[in-house]
Amino acid sequence: MKRYRKPIQYIVLFLVLLIGGYAVGHTLFASTAVLKTGDEPPAFKLLSLDGSVHDSAEYAGKPLIINFWGTFCPPCRDEMPALQNVYERWQDKGVQLVGINLSEDKLSVESFARQVGAHFPILLDRNRQTEKRFGLKQYPTTFFVYPNGKIEAILIGGPLTEEQIEAHIEKLVAGRS
16 A cells, blocks of 8 residues: 555645646636626626615616625725715716625624615625626726616726716716717
8 A cells, every 4th residue: 555655645636736726727717797888787686785676677777876895895985975975966866876785794784884874775795696797806896877778987996086976977967978
């Protein structure tokens, strides 16, 4: 048995390297759709904090802001009050805003939303499938969508200021690209 020990160790090492290389390669080069200006964002159907289901189809024909965020992300936390303030100013003009939380537990998200005074719909992406379909790589990421369903802009990173958000909302409401 002793004479087979080294060859077996080499075989095990080779298999570990092969499987590890495949896993790393698959992660780095996985085909996630990269959205750009002019594309239509993927459809989603997610639960909100109040337990209701939000279907992306309900926002058709309306200017829409989709903000992906997490409580673990300092820029996400910092821009939340700006999003709320802008939403309060523009919701009467038909502007819709949804915040999609990235797989955190409901209690933490509710507590944070209450703490910062966020009253717009916050949806829970429990299994991160929506995040994957949108091809996110960094947080926060905010999509501004025209009423015709086309993406006006994708802003990655942050925190966004009220002025930045409003500049994009004005484009959405005016319907110009």
